[in-house]
Amino acid sequence: MTTGxxxxxxxxxxxxxxxxxxxxxxxxxxxxPYFSDVYGNPQSFHSWGDxxxxxxxxxxxxxxxxxxxxPDEIVFTSTGSEANNLAVKGLAQxxxxxxxxxxxxxxxxxxxxxxxxxLEKAGFELTVVPVGKYGLxxxxxxxxxxxxxxxxxxxxHANGEVGTIQPIAEISKRVKEAGVLFHTDAVxxxxxxxxxxNELGVDALSLxxxxxxxxxxxxxxxxxxxxxxxxxxxxxVQEGGRRPGTENVPAIVGLGKAAELAIRDMPSRMTKLSxxxxxxxxxxxxxxDHTILTGHPTQRLPHHASFCVEFIEGExxxxxxxxxxxxxxxxxxCTSRALKASHVLIAMGLPHEIAQGSLLFSLGIGNNEGxxxxxxxxxxxxxxxxxxxxxxxxxxIKEKRG
Amino acid sequence: MPMYSGKVMDHFMNxxxxxxxxxxxxxxEVGNPVCGxxxxxxxxxxxxRLEDVKFQTFGCGAAxxxxxxxxxxxxxxxxxxxxxxTPSLVAQELEGLxxxxxxxxxxxxxxxxxxxxxxAQKKGITIxxxxxxxxxxxxxxx
Numbered sequence: 001m002t003t004g005x006x007x008x009x010x011x012x013x014x015x016x017x018x019x020x021x022x023x024x025x026x027x028x029x030x031x032x033p034y035f036s037d038v039y040g041n042p043q044s045f046h047s048w049g050d051x052x053x054x055x056x057x058x059x060x061x062x063x064x065x066x067x068x069x070x071p072d073e074i075v076f077t078s079t080g081s082e083a084n085n086l087a088v089k090g091l092a093q094x095x096x097x098x099x100x101x102x103x104x105x106x107x108x109x110x111x112x113x114x115x116x117x118x119l120e121k122a123g124f125e126l127t128v129v130p131v132g133k134y135g136l137x138x139x140x141x142x143x144x145x146x147x148x149x150x151x152x153x154x155x156x157h158a159n160g161e162v163g164t165i166q167p168i169a170e171i172s173k174r175v176k177e178a179g180v181l182f183h184t185d186a187v188x189x190x191x192x193x194x195x196x197x198n199e200l201g202v203d204a205l206s207l208x209x210x211x212x213x214x215x216x217x218x219x220x221x222x223x224x225x226x227x228x229x230x231x232x233x234x235x236x237v238q239e240g241g242r243r244p245g246t247e248n249v250p251a252i253v254g255l256g257k258a259a260e261l262a263i264r265d266m267p268s269r270m271t272k273l274s275x276x277x278x279x280x281x282x283x284x285x286x287x288x289d290h291t292i293l294t295g296h297p298t299q300r301l302p303h304h305a306s307f308c309v310e311f312i313e314g315e316x317x318x319x320x321x322x323x324x325x326x327x328x329x330x331x332x333x334c335t336s337r338a339l340k341a342s343h344v345l346i347a348m349g350l351p352h353e354i355a356q357g358s359l360l361f362s363l364g365i366g367n368n369e370g371x372x373x374x375x376x377x378x379x380x381x382x383x384x385x386x387x388x389x390x391x392x393x394x395x396x397i398k399e400k401r402g
Numbered sequence: 403m404p405m406y407s408g409k410v411m412d413h414f415m416n417x418x419x420x421x422x423x424x425x426x427x428x429x430x431e432v433g434n435p436v437c438g439x440x441x442x443x444x445x446x447x448x449x450x451r452l453e454d455v456k457f458q459t460f461g462c463g464a465a466x467x468x469x470x471x472x473x474x475x476x477x478x479x480x481x482x483x484x485x486x487x488t489p490s491l492v493a494q495e496l497e498g499l500x501x502x503x504x505x506x507x508x509x510x511x512x513x514x515x516x517x518x519x520x521x522a523q524k525k526g527i528t529i530x531x532x533x534x535x536x537x538x539x540x541x542x543x544x
Contacts, residue, residue: 311460312460313438313439313460313461313462313465314462315462315463316414316461316462316463316465316466319411319414319463323415332438332462333436333437333438334438334439334461334462334464334465335462339437339438339502339505341436341438351435352435352436353435353460356435356438356460388420389417389420389458389459389460389466390458390459390460391431391440391441391442391458391459391460392435392440392460393460394422394442394458
C-alpha cells in the first residue's frame with residue numbers, strides 16, 4: 001500500500017489474531033514431510049499410504065483430546081465455515097423426518113446464520129433468538145422458542161467480534177431436556193479457552209486450526225456418536241463418508257500438532273493474554289474518551305478487546321493504525337463488502353453511528369506489554385485527528401457548550 | 403484492506419480544507435450513519451466564485467479523500483463551474499475508487515451541490531446547471 005508520505009512505523013504490532021494466527025514453528029515442522037517425502041494417499045492399498053494414514057489418525061486423537069471427545073467422532077473439514085455448514089445443514093437434513101424447525105442466535109457467524117437461511121429457503125422454518133446488550137443469549141429465550149417440530153439449535157460458544165462467551169452448558173441443558181440436537185460454533189474459542197464438549201453438553205462442535213496457531217485450511221466438526229449427519233458433498237469413503245475427498249494430510253497434521261500444543265500451553269497463554277487484554281482495555285478506555293467496550297466485560301475471550309469509538313468510523317481508524325504499523329479490525333459498514341454494519345453490534349442494540357466506530361484488537365502469543373503500550377500511545381492522536389474532521393463530533397461539542 | 407490508489411491515500415492522510423467556515427454563505431449536509439458516511443460542506447462566495455470551501459466528514463478513507471478532492475476541485479471555481487463537478491470526475495481525479503466505494507464519491511459532489519443550492523436559495527438567485535433538490539445520501543453505490 002502506498003500512503004504518499006511513507007514513513008517506516010516505529011514498531012509492527014499484529015493485533016488481529018482472530019482473523020488468523022501465525023503457524024507455530026513446531027507445527028510447520030510437523031507438516032513439512034507431508035508436502036514432500038510422505039506424499040502417499042491415505043486411502044491407498046500400498047505402503048505409501050500407511051504413514052500419511054497413521055498421521056491423520058494421530059491428528060484425530062490430538063484434536064479429540066483438545067475437546068475431550070473420541071477420535072472416531074472427529075470429521076476433518078477445510079475451514080470452520082465448512083464445519084458450520086456441515087453441522088447446520090447436515091444435522092437438519094438428517095432429522096428431516098422429525099420436524100423442520102431450527103433455532104440459531106442473532107450473532108452467529110455467517111456460516112451458521114446463512115446456512116440456516118438457506119435451509120429456510122428450502123422449506124425449513126427458522127427462529128433467530130435475540131441477544132442482550134453484552135451479546136449474551138438467554139437460555140430461557142431459547143427454551144421458550146423450542147417447539148414440537150424443533151430439530152436443531154445452534155448457538156456459538158464465543159463471538160469473534162465482541163468476544164462474549166455464551167453460557168453454553170445452561171443453554172444445552174434446556175435444549176437436551178426437549179430432546180433436540182444442539183450444535184455450537186466453537187471456532188473462536190477452541191484452542192484459546194478450555195472447551196470440553198461433555199461439560200458443554202453439545203451434540204456437535206466446530207473448530208478451526210488457524211485460531212490456535214495451526215494452518216489455514218484445516219478444521220473439524222466433532223459430532224456425537226450415532227448422530228445422523230448428511231454430507232455436504234457426495235464422494236468417497238474419507239471421514240466415514242461424511243466428508244469425502246482426498247485428505248489434506250499436511251493441514252490435518254498441522255491441526256493435530258496445534259491442538260497438542262494448545263493443550264500444553266493453554267494455561268500460560270491464557271494468563272499472559274488476559275493480562276495484556278486488561279492492560280489494553282483499561283489503557284484505551286482511559287486514554288480515549290467516549291469509547292465503549294463491546295461484549296461482556298468479564299465473560300469474554302482472554303485474547304479479545306473490542307470497542308466502539310464514538311463520532312468516527314472504523315475503516316479510517318484501521319488505515320491510520322496501519323500507517324503506524326498496527327493491525328486491527330472493525331465491524332463498521334465501510335469495512336464490510338456489503339456496506340452493512342456488523343449484525344452482531346446491531347443485534348446488541350448499538351445504534352448505527354456507534355457501530356460505525358467499531359474497533360477490534362485480538363491478541364496472541366507474539367504480543368508483549370510494549371505492544372499494548374504502543375497502541376495505547378498511538379490511539380489518542382488517531383482518534384483526535386478523525387474527530388477533528390467529524391461533523392458528528394462538531395455537533396456534539398457545540399451541544400455540550402450549549 | 404481496500405486497494406486505494408496513491409492519490410486516495412494521499413488525500414486521506416493529508417486531507418485539504420478540513421474544518422468549518424463560521425460565517426459560511428452556504429452549507430450542505432448529506433448522508434446518514436446507516437449508509438456509513440456523513441459529509442458537511444461549507445462555502446464562502448465572493449464575486450460569484452468559491453473563495454473558500456471547507457468540509458467535515460464522518461466516514462471511511464474513501465469518504466475523507468472524496469471530500470478533500472471535491473473541496474480542492476471546487477475552490478476558486480465560479481458557481482457555474484462548480485456545479486459541474488460530478489462524482490465520476492472526483493473519482494477520476496482520485497485515480498479511481500474501489501467498486502464498493504463509488505457511493506462515497508456521490509456524497510462529495512452532492513454535499514457541494516447542496517451547499518451551493520443553500521447559497522442560491524438564500525440569495526434568491528438561479529445558477530445555471532444547478533440541479534433540483536433530491537433525496538440525498540440514498541444512492542447506495544454501484
